[in-house]
Amino acid sequence: MVKGLGIWLATGLGLASLGWTGEKDGRLDIYWVDVEGGAATLIVTPAGESVLIDAGNPGYRDPNRIVQVATKEAGLRRIDHLITTHYHRDHFGGAATLATLIPIGTVHDNGVFDGMPDDPGKSYWEFAAQARRVIHAGDKLSLRQRVESPPVSIHCLGTRKQFIKASPDTANCEACAAHRPKDRDGSDNANSVVTLLEFGPFRFYDGGDLTWNQEFRLVCPKNVVGRVDVYQVTHHGLDSSNNPVLLNALQPQVAIMNNGTRKGGQPAAMQVLYSAPGLEDLWQLHFSQLSGQEYTVPGLFIANPVDEVQTSMPIAPLTGRRRDNRCCRNLTAQSASWLAQQAPCRSAVESRCERLAAADGCRRTLPGSCPRRWPSNGKACWRRGSSVQ
Numbered sequence: 184m185v186k187g188l189g190i191w192l193a194t195g196l197g198l199a200s201l202g203w204t205g206e207k208d209g210r211l212d213i214y215w216v217d218v219e220g221g222a223a224t225l226i227v228t229p230a231g232e233s234v235l236i237d238a239g240n241p242g243y244r245d246p247n248r249i250v251q252v253a254t255k256e257a258g259l260r261r262i263d264h265l266i267t268t269h270y271h272r273d274h275f276g277g278a279a280t281l282a283t284l285i286p287i288g289t290v291h292d293n294g295v296f297d298g299m300p301d302d303p304g305k306s307y308w309e310f311a312a313q314a315r316r317v318i319h320a321g322d323k324l325s326l327r328q329r330v331e332s333p334p335v336s337i338h339c340l341g342t343r344k345q346f347i348k349a350s351p352d353t354a355n356c357e358a359c360a361a362h363r364p365k366d367r368d369g370s371d372n373a374n375s376v377v378t379l380l381e382f383g384p385f386r387f388y389d390g391g392d393l394t395w396n397q398e399f400r401l402v403c404p405k406n407v408v409g410r411v412d413v414y415q416v417t418h419h420g421l422d423s424s425n426n427p428v429l430l431n432a433l434q435p436q437v438a439i440m441n442n443g444t445r446k447g448g449q450p451a452a453m454q455v456l457y458s459a460p461g462l463e464d465l466w467q468l469h470f471s472q473l474s475g476q477e478y479t480v481p482g483l484f485i486a487n488p489v490d491e492v493q494t495s496m497p498i499a500p501l502t503g504r505r506r507d508n509r510c511c512r513n514l515t516a517q518s519a520s521w522l523a524q525q526a527p528c529r530s531a532v533e534s535r536c537e538r539l540a541a542a543d544g545c546r547r548t549l550p551g552s553c554p555r556r557w558p559s560n561g562k563a564c565w566r567r568g569s570s571v572q
């Protein structure tokens with residue numbers, strides 16, 4: 184049982200007043216700062232140490248939002264560790280400006296390596312930080328522990344296409360047989376740093392923008408990640424990532440998508456998420472126009488539901504070939520019709536939505552008291568930031 188876990192979804196204009204975190208309350212807190220289709224995930228350990236995974240886009244908007252969450256919501260005075268998953272501007276772009284706004288301790292990144300497709304440039308390499316180190320598969324961040332709390336760790340499972348090795352007694356992952364490779368990805372996404380946060384039995388996976396074929400290599404033939412509780416939807420919900428083999432291996436209970444209005448939430452990726460075994464809830468930072476009404480989650484699960492008022496809700500076309508879809512396969516194994524295969528899944532999703540919506544309920548109970556639904560041990564609270572309207 185994990186006592187003291189907090190998860191916060193940020194809105195574009197800030198969070199609701201959520202109180203202090205870290206050593207003042209002895210909790211582990213994770214914040215998804217809204218950087219509009221980029222990444223900035225802030226972890227504050229029970230001992231009050233902070234780890235920021237990615238720093239959003241260049242300019243002041245994203246660094247300012249990160250600082251606001253870090254100082255006003257989490258009560259931090261510095262970022263102890265910054266992990267840059269890869270050298271794309273929606274991940275490293277805000278780092279240099281951020282360093283002028285709040286002190287940064289150790290930067291962990293891929294350094295300069297052979298075949299590096301993108302160079303983040305002088306301002307990235309030279310911004311002020313206490314230390315810089317190249318991160319490798321198998322590295323563990325050295326984190327302070329709080330005596331009264333369960334142990335907390337952050338482990339690099341892979342980076343630059345190198346992944347940790349499974350122990351010899353690990354069985355082969357059954358989901359691997361369903362892998363359908365995609366074209367080789369020569370971008371820096373494929374070099375993303377993959378991290379696993381553990382807090383007692385709680386496990387959170389952040390794969391940056393790791394792409395399809397590398398996701399397969401991470402969990403096949405042996406799943407070196409294991410199951411997780413929370414999955415940060417890889418690559419903002421693009422369908423060049425989120426291989427169903429990965430989702431079937433990790434079996435997350437909750438997924439959180441750091442998408443933008445027109446970035447991420449692609450129908451094929453949403454289909455994989457909805458089909459993931461054991462997934463109870465998918466939360467996202469913005470309503471995705473790419474999802475349309477066919478694939479969107481209920482507004483209750485969207486931190487920023489209305490960015491651009493649309494005259495009508497688009498119904499997304501059913502694009503892409505069908506992925507390995509356990510829900511559909513189990514329910515309609517004999518059916519050859521794609522649409523017929525979708526129907527049972529859709530009704531499963533709808534009944535889940537009805538259950539939640541039934542609670543007029545949900546809106547009132549989610550922010551205040553501990554919902555029964557997540558995580559299953561009932562000890563943690565999910566609070567949602569105020570919406571931008």
Ligand SMILES: [Zn+2]
Binds near residue numbers: 220221222273274392
């Ligand atoms: Zn990205």
